[in-house]
Amino acid sequence: MALSYYLNKIRGSSTDAKPTQAHGHVASSVGLGSDLSTILGFLHNSYVGSSVKLLVLGSIVETGRRLFRWIIDRSGIQYCTTIRFSQGDPAYEWIVLFLTQENVWRRSREFTVSASNSRRKWAVRAASDATVKANAEYVPTYQQPQLFRWRGYWVEIKRTGNVNNIDSVTPYGFPGHYAGHGSSIYITIYTLDMNVLSELVEEARLRYLEVNRPNVVIYLTDSPQFGPSQVWATVKHKMRRPLSSIILPEGVVDSLVADAQEFLGTENWYIEAGIPHRRGYLLYGPPGTGKTSTIYALAGALNLEIYSLSLASNFVDDSYLQRAASAIPKHGLFLIEDIDCAFPPREEDEDEEELMALQMTGGRRRPPRHGARTTRSMVTLSGLLNVIDGVGSEEGKLFFATTNHIDRLDGALLRPGRIDRRVQYELATPPQAHALFNRFFPTARFPDPIPIPAVELAFVPVQPVISAAAPTVPVLDAEKLSLQALNGLPLLSVAPPLEDSSLEATRPPIAALAEAFATAVPSGEFSTAELQGYLQGHKTRPAAAARGVHTWVAGVRSERAESERRKEERRVKAQQRKAALAAAAAAGPGLHGVMGGLPVGPLSAVVVPVPAPAPAADDASAVSVNGLKGAENGTHVNGEKSTSNGVVNNTE
């Protein structure tokens, strides 16, 4: 009754009679029958009826869908396969390149733009004109699932992450939300054939190798923002460097390459001999002698990817190192640069560190840490050795370490099985200087000047040039000169009378200049990098480079002497401060502060004996701590004078 009343109301029935309470069974069944017919009639005629029908139909379809899904799941029928690629894993790189080449993100209308750099961003081509120089990269920030055809199969791509957050653009160009996890790409292939998936991944990998053929791929570690398993999150691509560009004593590079090649090709031998298939190399020597360059060139020659890690990074501890090593794929080259920073520093460095610690703690000595290690790395020696020995370094991995301080390394690291080969790098020798000069000035680009016959020179209409600074000689650019001579053109003065230009015009052959350069470079005094830096300043002027090298050598020597002097001064001062701070700490509560690295207190004064400084030419005076000049043998601290034997004069 009540229902029919309200239905009538909705239909605009004129019956306004209020529903009355039915009494008795008959009355109520009659009422129900009339309600039902009213409802049916209502459903038949109104839009509400259509909606209800739709609702029922939808429910049936959804139930059917769920039932179908349930049957598929239970019966184990696979109609598609999904795989996930996580950022930080090398396979992520392959698939991103693959998708970019397949033009999957073509519908994107949102991009992040960044200046081109060596970090790989699989950006889309913004300009249709290929001649437009790609100074910027346009990386799509499109997150919608994409469907495309590959070899006749439907493939669906999904990406995770907040793609609109430009700040969180990854080195790969795919933005995401990185609060503890990186971006992932899901690929679903609609086929029952599982092989198709692995074929797709293999094709992606091959394309990646092909694209990177001219490059060496270098994976670097990043702070663990991409999650615990994603350590090699930064990828760089460097042009391959030919092995011939590495200038080392005869045979060094070749034997390294041959050794590594042999290692990679003898996996079975290692297995049969029961020896872990890995090989460790240590390249050691002064900075700038070519250690890193050798490794990069070797990796390029052998088609290896480099996984480079610095132990000094503040997020690299034992467990991170372990994870990083085990994430390196087979035939990856694991590189640890400056491996010495996992070892205790030498005494003098320790002094400086201790001094800093004392200053930071206001003169109070910090309790020594357990293990008494003051290294700059969080990695322990045992952690490092475990990684070199352990699972992480097996599976055909080459392990390279570099150091400038082999003396700091523990013997345990250097034993065969961990480091199988050591290569010492030295400061440049004259033959290296010679080879470097030839590399800078190849005769193909700097042909020997064609000797001008005297009779021909007599007819050269040279403009006399008057200059106070330079001699008035015929000034001829070497290259133009030879060209003109070859073309039979009259020889003319073609350059202003700068000293360098005149030098170049009349220069001897490159071989003679290289010889002169090599003779002028003292053996074992300069690194190859330093010589390279010098020659870079004379890129097009071999004669000037050869002539100026004497002056350059003298200049660098005097700079070094000056820097040595300053270093010694600093060392002495540091020792004095250290002694003063130690004394202040020993003096106890009377002193309660440190100012400018020196202890200060309200009334107390401490005078401590300090080691006599090395006599400096410009500072023959007694030690001055606290900015006051000392007298005789005494040392002033807080304005008071000590006695010659260092006894404390306390003013209190």
Ligand SMILES: Nc1ncnc2c1ncn2[C@@H]1O[C@H](COP(=O)(O)OP(=O)(O)OP(=O)(O)O)[C@@H](O)[C@H]1O
């Ligand atoms: N032996 C060499 N042959 C060719 N180039 C060299 C050589 N040594 C140094 N260089 C050049 O000097 C620069 C620095 O070299 P590299 O980084 O390889 O030196 P390193 O020994 O690894 O130095 P560090 O110990 O400081 O890492 C590079 O540009 C490289 O081209």
